[in-house]
Structures are given as structure tokens and as C-alpha cells.
Amino acid sequence: MKDRYESPLASRYASRYMLELFSPDRRFQTWRRLWAALARAEMELGLNITPEQVSELEAHITDIDYELAARREQEVRHDVMAHVYAYGKAAPGAAGIIHLGATSCYVTDNADLVLYRDGLRYLREELKKVLALLADFAEKYRALPTLGYTHYQPAQPVTVGKRAALWMQDFAGDLEELDFVLGSLKFLGCRGTTGTEASFLELFEGDGEKIDRMNRMLAERFGFASCFPVCGQTYPRKTDSRILNALSAIAQSAYRFANDIRLLQHDRQVEEPFEKNQIGSSAMAYKRNPMRCERICSLSRYLMADALNAPLTASVQWMERTLDDSANRRISLPEGFLCADAILRLVQNVANGLHVNEKIVARTVGEYMPFLATENILMEAVKRGGDRQELHEVIRRCSMEATARMKEGEPCDLISRLAAEPALGLSEGELNAVLRPESYIGRCPEQVAEYVRTVRAAIGTVEGETAEINL
Numbered sequence: 001m002k003d004r005y006e007s008p009l010a011s012r013y014a015s016r017y018m019l020e021l022f023s024p025d026r027r028f029q030t031w032r033r034l035w036a037a038l039a040r041a042e043m044e045l046g047l048n049i050t051p052e053q054v055s056e057l058e059a060h061i062t063d064i065d066y067e068l069a070a071r072r073e074q075e076v077r078h079d080v081m082a083h084v085y086a087y088g089k090a091a092p093g094a095a096g097i098i099h100l101g102a103t104s105c106y107v108t109d110n111a112d113l114v115l116y117r118d119g120l121r122y123l124r125e126e127l128k129k130v131l132a133l134l135a136d137f138a139e140k141y142r143a144l145p146t147l148g149y150t151h152y153q154p155a156q157p158v159t160v161g162k163r164a165a166l167w168m169q170d171f172a173g174d175l176e177e178l179d180f181v182l183g184s185l186k187f188l189g190c191r192g193t194t195g196t197e198a199s200f201l202e203l204f205e206g207d208g209e210k211i212d213r214m215n216r217m218l219a220e221r222f223g224f225a226s227c228f229p230v231c232g233q234t235y236p237r238k239t240d241s242r243i244l245n246a247l248s249a250i251a252q253s254a255y256r257f258a259n260d261i262r263l264l265q266h267d268r269q270v271e272e273p274f275e276k277n278q279i280g281s282s283a284m285a286y287k288r289n290p291m292r293c294e295r296i297c298s299l300s301r302y303l304m305a306d307a308l309n310a311p312l313t314a315s316v317q318w319m320e321r322t323l324d325d326s327a328n329r330r331i332s333l334p335e336g337f338l339c340a341d342a343i344l345r346l347v348q349n350v351a352n353g354l355h356v357n358e359k360i361v362a363r364t365v366g367e368y369m370p371f372l373a374t375e376n377i378l379m380e381a382v383k384r385g386g387d388r389q390e391l392h393e394v395i396r397r398c399s400m401e402a403t404a405r406m407k408e409g410e411p412c413d414l415i416s417r418l419a420a421e422p423a424l425g426l427s428e429g430e431l432n433a434v435l436r437p438e439s440y441i442g443r444c445p446e447q448v449a450e451y452v453r454t455v456r457a458a459i460g461t462v463e464g465e466t467a468e469i470n471l
Contacts, residue, residue: 009335013086013299013342013469021119022334024066030111031080032061034222035098038189038190040271041217042100045210047203053094060090080104091238101199102190105321107190109235112333114222116243119337120182125464126344127175127250131352132462133166135452138164140354142448145437147365154368157437159444160270160356163260165451174456181246187224189215189236195231232320240333241310247340248307251300254343258296261350265290269361273353275427292469303339306332348466359370362437369435370414371399376434381424394421 011018020026031114036057043049066311073082081104088095099106142161147154165238192199197211204210215227228235264270265288272292309332313325381391398421415435419428 007335007338009338009342013345014338015341015345016340017122018119018341021115021122022337023063025062026115027111028083031083031107031198032057032064034107034110034218035084035087035102037218037221038059038102038106038214039094039097039100039213041172041221042097042203045204045214047100049097049100053091055095056091056094057087060087063090063091068409078104078108083107101192101203103193103233103310105188105234106190110218110222112329113185113187113239114331116145116337117137117182117185117223119341120178120185120243120246122342123247123337123340124175124178124182125251125462126348127171127340128180128459128462129464129466130171130344130351131175131455132346133466134164134168134171135356135455137161138448139352139426139452142452143438143441143445144356144358144361145365146361149349152263154371156372157365157440159441159448160361160447162441162444163314165371165448167253167257168451168455170256171250172458174249174253175459177249178246182225182243184242185213185224185239186235187219187222187227188231189218189227190232191215191233191307193226193233195233195340208215222371232317232399233413234317234325236319237310237314237317237325238414240329243315244310244332244336247336248304250340251303251307251343254296254347255300258290258293258350261293263292263352265293267360267364268357269364271355271357272350274356290352292346292381296343296350299339299343299346303336303343306336306339346469349469352466360394365413365437366435369437369440370402372440373434374399374414376439377418377424377426377431380434381426384425386423386425391423394418394423 008184036054039049040054043051043054043094064083067078068089069082069086070083072335073079076082076085080099084099088097091098139160140161141164142159144160145157146160146163148156148158190200191197197208198212199206200214219227248281259461261272266273271288272290274288309328313328313332316322317325378388378391378395395418398414398417400413401415406412415428415431418424419426
């Protein structure tokens, strides 16, 4: 509906998969799957629940009457009980045993854990696509000299591929962090109102082993290796901090990548994709703004800020439970996932279409080569019998004079100035011979080649197509 606010993450940026993952359908169907699984486990462990009741619950996972649930929630002011009511109307023969022994967090928290786990798995594959694309780019340009920058000032040459390897390393670290979070995720299980499992001690007549078996059955049913050893009513909210921190880490890497491209595009050295009919400015028809990279930076800032919600929430959990987490988590976690998804889709799009203007790269590095070569020139002159300190002063003076001339808009004449200095004893031809940029890139090509091999071995086969952005 065009007369209602809709999150831009949904309408413009996120993938269909992520939108479906955090949709009401997926959330409330997961609640029903949890209720059906609980009933089956309780039946198998000897409670008075019939196979027909379990089958009825399992047959009505998807036919959710949202209008009925909404009306009921208006009456009782409780979303879980409203959906228990709607589920009971869909499966009347099992209405009396739905949610038996459980508290609301059995469905809300366990469903969230399932959704977050699935979201992290999806982002993992998208992150692998980013690494694969950057690996191709880095390998292609592993030996192409380019001007290095420290403090955004000209520095010793690197290669275009080596710079891409730095971006790759950031994203590879994010993949490691994401894998750690996935590996440490646990299930809440069905633990009761304060985590004591007292209601199940009553239901199972004091048999604690049956309670443990029930929770193992539930965890396995939803693909988790284990439950949290202890908990209150909810799963530990520090889990949310780990998750959003992992998403924030992706945003940090993406921002650095995109910001570097924005700076390089200013100098026309490297450019993000620009489509044939794309308009860069409504007023300045010649513009080629780095729109995609600017969007990456914009969304990344949002996600890094969003990640603050989880630690703030985790730090104020009172004893066994307080409800001031609910509204915040309902927004911050899904939005965080959608935002990370959008960012990775954009990074893929940019990495897949990066254009290197090789002649401009060569011209830029060539402009500074006379200055960058001065240490080598100094060493060669010393080898020929010169005094190191005197020669250093000669080179310093000539460099300052050449720089002052360049600031007046004149071309660099450092080489001719140095050739005119008798103390150096080097002709202009000899000086020009040391200005080959490839002589100053150190081990860049082999560093890139080795790192690309390492990353490709780590990510293995990358499946699926590179994301296309919507707008």
C-alpha cells in the first residue's frame, strides 16, 4: 500500500530470501512447528497426548488465520496466547494440549534462534560470493603497480591486486567470526517460566531424565546440537550481541572497501559499475557519482549503529526476565539481518563490475615515481663513492624545488634537476632507468597469489549467482 510507511530495506535493498525469512508467515509457522514438535515429544515421553492430536497439529502449520489472531490479541493483549487460540481453532481436536507446560518464550525465543541461524547461514554464502569475486579481481591485478597511500598521501607503490587482498582479508575475518557465532548457537528448549523446568517436573512426575530427553529431542528436531546449560525464561541476550556484532563486522569491512573505491574513483583510477543509461546527477549531466559505494557506506553506518542495541539490551536483563527487550529486538535483529543482506548484495555488485583505468593508474604512479625513487637513487650514488649525508641534502633540496614548481602548475622536473647535480654523478638516462614502478612493488604479486589460494581453499565451492541490485 502506497499510503503506508514501508521500510526501505524491504522495498529497495534486501533479498527476497531475507524478506521471506523474517516475514510473519515464517515466524508464526515456526511457532506452530514448535508447538507440534513439543506435543510429539511429550507424547513419545508418555504424556496423555494422542497421535491423532499430534497429526492434527502438524496438518495445520501453514493455515494461519491472521485476522482471528489479531482480534484475539486486541482482547487479551498477548500475541502468543492469541496465536494459541487461533491454532486451537484450526486444530480443535488438539486445542487442549497446545503449549502444554510451556511459557511464551518457548515459541518466541526458539523461533528467533531458528530464524537467526538460517539468516546467518544465508549471509555466510553471500559473504563467500564477495570473497570469490574479490579473489578474481585481486588475482587479475596482482602485479599492476599503483600508487600507495598512507595518511591518504602518496607513498611507496603497491599493486591494485594487493589493495584488493586487504579488502579480502577483512571479509575473510568476518567469515571466521560468523562461523564462530554459528558454531556457538544453542537452542533454548522448553525450560519453564524461570528456567527451572518446574512445570515439567510436575508433568513427568519428577523424572528429570525425561525433561532432558525432551529438550534434546526438540533441539535435534530444529537442527541444534544442544541447549543452553542454564537459562532464565529467555535464552541469554548476549547471544544477540554476538549476532549483531558479526553483522556489524561485515558492515565495517564493507564500508572500508566502498570508501576506498570512492576515493579512487575521485581520481578516476578505479570506478564502480556505471550503467549505460544511468544518470549521475539531475543537474550535472557529466557526473559519474559512486552511487553504489555511497549506498554501501550509508547502510553500513546504520548497521554499525544498530548493533549497539543488543549490548544495551543484554546489560539490563533483570534476574530471570524483563520485557523491555521485546520491542527493541523485534526491530533491531530483523533490520540488522536485512541491512547486512543489502550491504553484501551491493558489495557483490560492485566487486563484480569494478573497472580499473590502467592508463590513469600508470600516469598517477608515474607522476610520483621520481620522488619515490629517490632512496634508490641515493643508494646508487653512494655506491659510486658519494657521501651519504651530503647526497641526502642534495636530493632533499632538489625535491623541495621540484615540489614548489609543481604547486605552480608546472610538470615535475626532479630528474633533470638531479642530473644537473655533479655530486650525484648520474646522467638523466641513468636516473630514468630506475623509474620502473614494477621495481618498487616488493612481494605484492606473490603475496596476492598466495593469499588468493588460501581464501579459495577456505571458502570452497561458491554456489549461486552474483546478486543484482534492485535500484
